């Protein structure tokens with residue numbers, strides 16, 4: 090029988106690339122399907138094993154522009170190839186671009202920036218969950234994870250700022266919580282996770298790293314190891330776990 094597949098969406102993310110390599114180390118005989126808007130770069134920075142023939146035999150990369158039509162097509166292609174998936178991990182998320190950086194005050198709020206953030210951080214992951222969710226049933230045993238952030242916590246917001254990123258990730262949290270309620274009815278052995286990686290050295294955090302305390306800027310490999318441990322330990326209970334890199338629950 091074919092081993093259950095590992096599906097990784099938003100695979101160009103620095104954390105995702107380390108996670109691909111970590112998952113291959115832990116589950117060398119499991120198919121790994123990666124999805125990104127672009128071709129997947131060389132993973133050797135993360136692990137030489139990803140250059141191996143065995144990785145190539147178990148790995149497939151699909152380019153998808155995240156439009157509903159392309160997501161539907163991609164999910165159908167995958168469903169035709171695999172019998173089940175043990176995990177789906179969605180890394181898509183953005184914070185800044187060439188035109189915009191996180192708002193410090195009201196005057197910085199801009200509708201173009203908000204629309205872009207909500208598209209990448211909320212709508213894209215939710216569309217993936219929609220089309221993947223349609224293929225899950227009570228025989229599925231799958232952990233579905235979205236990369237969230239601690240700043241999405243309404244409880245934790247004591248310093249303000251970052252309107253768009255906070256709101257778009259908080260909306261993601263609400264969407265996943267709602268998805269999990271429906272999933273518990275349709276696919277009772279599946280589990281949803283919202284994961285905060287901690288501040289990790291990636292292009293997303295680059296402009297905001299100077300105030301990070303010593304030892305608190307993680308490398309992607311460390312986070313990928315933590316995430317892999319945490320996914321393997323999840324208890325299927327119909328609840329969403331909103332957790333940080335240590336596995337500690339974050340208040341909503």
Ligand SMILES: NC(=O)c1ccc[n+]([C@@H]2O[C@H](COP(=O)([O-])OP(=O)(O)OC[C@H]3O[C@@H](n4cnc5c(N)ncnc54)[C@H](OP(=O)(O)O)[C@@H]3O)[C@@H](O)[C@H]2O)c1
Nearest residue numbers: 099100101102103104125126181182236288289291293294
């Ligand atoms: N780094 C941190 O300190 C930190 C902290 C808290 C939370 N996070 C979260 O962790 C996740 C991974 O981030 P990272 O730090 O690894 O950042 P990264 O290397 O900059 O990765 C960016 C991610 O966003 C996706 N993306 C970029 N533009 C997009 C667009 N227009 N539409 C859809 N997807 C788009 C990319 O997917 P493609 O492969 O399709 O390009 C990729 O998955 C994000 O959700 C982020 O919010 C990161």
